[in-house]
Amino acid sequence: MTLPALLQLRDLTVTIRTSNGTIPVVRGVSFDLFAGRTLAIVGESGSGKTMTAMSVLGLGPPGTPMTLGGEARFDGLDVMRMSENEMRALRGSRIGAVFQDPAGSLNPLMPVGEQIREAARAAGSDRSVARTKVSALLDEVGLAHLPGIAGRYPHELSGGQQQRCMIALALAGDPDLLVADEPTTALDSDVADQIIALLATLQTRRRMALLFISHDLGVVSRLAQDIIVMRDGQVIEAGSTRQILVNPQEDYTKALIACTPGTGGRPRARLMTLDMIRSGAVPGPKRPVVPGPVVASVRDLTVRYPGRGLFRPGHPALQGVSLDLHAGTSLGLVGASGSGKSTLGRALVGLVATQSGEIRVNDQLLHRNGHRLASDRRQVQYVFQDASGALNPRRTIGQSLLEPQRIHRVPLGTTDQMLAEVGLPADIAERFPAELSGGQLQRVTIARALALRPACLICDEITSALDVSSQALVLNVLSDLQERLKLAILFISHDRALVEHFCDKVLIMTDGRLADVDLRRPVADVSSSAPIVAEPA
Amino acid sequence: MNDRLIQTLLPIGADILRSLMIAAGIVVFSFFLIRMIPGDIVDVMGIQGTLTYGQQDAMRESLRLNEGWWSQFTAWLGMVAGGDFGVSLRYGTPILDLLRVALAPTLILGASALGIGLTLGVGLPVLACVFPKSIFVALVQFITLWSIVVPTFSIGILCVIVFAVWLGWIPAIGNMVVPAVILGMDTAGTLAKMLHEDMVDTERAAFVRTARAKGLSRWQIVLRHILPNALTVVVALFGILLAGALTGAITMEVVFGLPGLGTLTLQAIQGRDYPVVQAVVIWLGLTVVLANLISDLVQRSLDPRIGR
Numbered sequence: 001m002t003l004p005a006l007l008q009l010r011d012l013t014v015t016i017r018t019s020n021g022t023i024p025v026v027r028g029v030s031f032d033l034f035a036g037r038t039l040a041i042v043g044e045s046g047s048g049k050t051m052t053a054m055s056v057l058g059l060g061p062p063g064t065p066m067t068l069g070g071e072a073r074f075d076g077l078d079v080m081r082m083s084e085n086e087m088r089a090l091r092g093s094r095i096g097a098v099f100q101d102p103a104g105s106l107n108p109l110m111p112v113g114e115q116i117r118e119a120a121r122a123a124g125s126d127r128s129v130a131r132t133k134v135s136a137l138l139d140e141v142g143l144a145h146l147p148g149i150a151g152r153y154p155h156e157l158s159g160g161q162q163q164r165c166m167i168a169l170a171l172a173g174d175p176d177l178l179v180a181d182e183p184t185t186a187l188d189s190d191v192a193d194q195i196i197a198l199l200a201t202l203q204t205r206r207r208m209a210l211l212f213i214s215h216d217l218g219v220v221s222r223l224a225q226d227i228i229v230m231r232d233g234q235v236i237e238a239g240s241t242r243q244i245l246v247n248p249q250e251d252y253t254k255a256l257i258a259c260t261p262g263t264g265g266r267p268r269a270r271l272m273t274l275d276m277i278r279s280g281a282v283p284g285p286k287r288p289v290v291p292g293p294v295v296a297s298v299r300d301l302t303v304r305y306p307g308r309g310l311f312r313p314g315h316p317a318l319q320g321v322s323l324d325l326h327a328g329t330s331l332g333l334v335g336a337s338g339s340g341k342s343t344l345g346r347a348l349v350g351l352v353a354t355q356s357g358e359i360r361v362n363d364q365l366l367h368r369n370g371h372r373l374a375s376d377r378r379q380v381q382y383v384f385q386d387a388s389g390a391l392n393p394r395r396t397i398g399q400s401l402l403e404p405q406r407i408h409r410v411p412l413g414t415t416d417q418m419l420a421e422v423g424l425p426a427d428i429a430e431r432f433p434a435e436l437s438g439g440q441l442q443r444v445t446i447a448r449a450l451a452l453r454p455a456c457l458i459c460d461e462i463t464s465a466l467d468v469s470s471q472a473l474v475l476n477v478l479s480d481l482q483e484r485l486k487l488a489i490l491f492i493s494h495d496r497a498l499v500e501h502f503c504d505k506v507l508i509m510t511d512g513r514l515a516d517v518d519l520r521r522p523v524a525d526v527s528s529s530a531p532i533v534a535e536p537a
Numbered sequence: 538m539n540d541r542l543i544q545t546l547l548p549i550g551a552d553i554l555r556s557l558m559i560a561a562g563i564v565v566f567s568f569f570l571i572r573m574i575p576g577d578i579v580d581v582m583g584i585q586g587t588l589t590y591g592q593q594d595a596m597r598e599s600l601r602l603n604e605g606w607w608s609q610f611t612a613w614l615g616m617v618a619g620g621d622f623g624v625s626l627r628y629g630t631p632i633l634d635l636l637r638v639a640l641a642p643t644l645i646l647g648a649s650a651l652g653i654g655l656t657l658g659v660g661l662p663v664l665a666c667v668f669p670k671s672i673f674v675a676l677v678q679f680i681t682l683w684s685i686v687v688p689t690f691s692i693g694i695l696c697v698i699v700f701a702v703w704l705g706w707i708p709a710i711g712n713m714v715v716p717a718v719i720l721g722m723d724t725a726g727t728l729a730k731m732l733h734e735d736m737v738d739t740e741r742a743a744f745v746r747t748a749r750a751k752g753l754s755r756w757q758i759v760l761r762h763i764l765p766n767a768l769t770v771v772v773a774l775f776g777i778l779l780a781g782a783l784t785g786a787i788t789m790e791v792v793f794g795l796p797g798l799g800t801l802t803l804q805a806i807q808g809r810d811y812p813v814v815q816a817v818v819i820w821l822g823l824t825v826v827l828a829n830l831i832s833d834l835v836q837r838s839l840d841p842r843i844g845r
Binding site for chain 2: 057059061088089090091092093096097099101104105106107108109110115118119122123153155156166169170172173
């Protein structure tokens, strides 16, 4: 190719200054992105992939001074030497950006049409042109069929619709380059698929370059022609998508492929981890489990959330839900956010009152108003999504681990043993939550939930804040414990591939009602990098 | 569509209903609260030595103060319901006439204080947000600290001593500008502190990053995205700010010798002029209730997420 690259990075370094001194977050990244091509940067959280992309846009985190080094050229323009005003002229009109959290990325007080119009105006469109552009863009991202969509506020739209608006907004200036930073991470898998398809269509139709950032190789493989794998601010491996997926050279890349659930191959008993790759170990195939006796059963459960204030109607969260949890098995519960899956978990432990129906744990009927005896509470334990929020920051890990036993006045165990169960070193007991990683924290909360030897464990999105290799570790630990302790696990998640890997049975929840799922349904195979067909929006 | 209309109107109706209930509470409280202070107007006049015992009894009878609280209350309530607040016990003039005279200075003082407060309290944080490394940040901090540390009445007295007594720039009695500025500073400090903190928080929001990615100018980002989102919190406090300005106006009137509601109220309380106190309390209370109602409604119209 004789044409110069649209985006050219040479030995890019990014250093951020924090109260603890300067931290290099990107250490010498180089790549070329040509017009009309798609390049993906893949890596775990903290790998510097987002910082790399944001430095191209000149958008650092607010309040954190960022120092750039090396060279970054966009269409021959030296981005590093540009003033803020020159960068502003570039942003929006020549480089568009889509971010991870569509709900937060849109101004909640402004109708979406107005936000798109503002973007078009900022990119230099006339008043009248900008107005016609809004409807054209909404049509392009497949939202035209919704009546009065331009006048709606972000909170009146679903996550997928919000992200479509974000994409329309990013395209308002007809950019040559679109930067998409984890655009599907916050979305349910079905909706994520649609967004990926939309991005693929738009990229081809508009012949723009796409810089796609993700932690999920499965997603990336469907869009990108080239992949860069990043870790600790450095490029580990770079090449074409097929090359990276089929013939990865580096251990880290292999691990990243292997520990993503649903990335082809036979279902295995455990997910691959980086250590397994290095030692050459391969987990055995998945064995069918023999369900034990029913530990917890739910019959016709109804939960209604009251409306706030006078004259405000409540809304039903659960409408006649029934299920059985057997010892030694995992029951998966998938559904979009707001479908009521967390409410079910909360009702089981008595965090919300129920209106009708019954909950039995070990054949004991539990109180409807959420009241639980200490012995009931001991049987069912809850692991929350946000591990750092679930641990008291002023207590050491050891103090947090022993608290359930103190409350229930049972003989204190040793923290060494509890930590060993979840594969953590004993010296962690002396440390505070802020000193541990997300994956370590989540294993601590699992150890704490198991301190009272419950019969049933409710895992509510426990890995959604973790990257794939931490997720693999946490899930493997949970599988080991389940086998040994014959735990009944209710596994709540919005990630279908993950649930289908981990669970013996999967239920789908929509609007507070349950439906069964056939587990034999083939999961999308990522090793085929054939371009996907755009769905009609 | 009809459904949607009901969904919007229902919470507004609930707001209005709540305000009416609070207003009714104020009417009741204003009556009983003042009677909890020992001694009535006859005792006060008796202590001043202008009345004999016989005259005192006769006066109580003519003012119906010898009756029980309940019959006084129902009689008064009947009058108020008809829009008549009665006659001042001390001056014998209709209370509405007294209020009409006293209202003007208080209204001018409170309104100008609120005006200065809103201008400084919104203007400074906006400037501090647009120019984050400028003197405006320091000014926000200064005015915040000022409103916390400096009580209005003490700086008021100091100003009277310095500007009126020593320098002779203003009259010791009847000046409006200085108390308005003092009160305005006080209001501005409270407002600037909250707004500045909210704006700094909002700065980190993802939609501000989107606004930057659009290529908007700093002014556009601040005025169209950061300020409206930060303002929703402040609008909710408008009623409290107004109450602060009004009560502040009352102390300032006393310090600067202005013939406003504050001076009238102080004299009425000291003289146990019950109907006057009741009328003033009701008027001030209703103003604050109304301001709260308006700020609720404004907030509802600003933030589409409320009331759904």
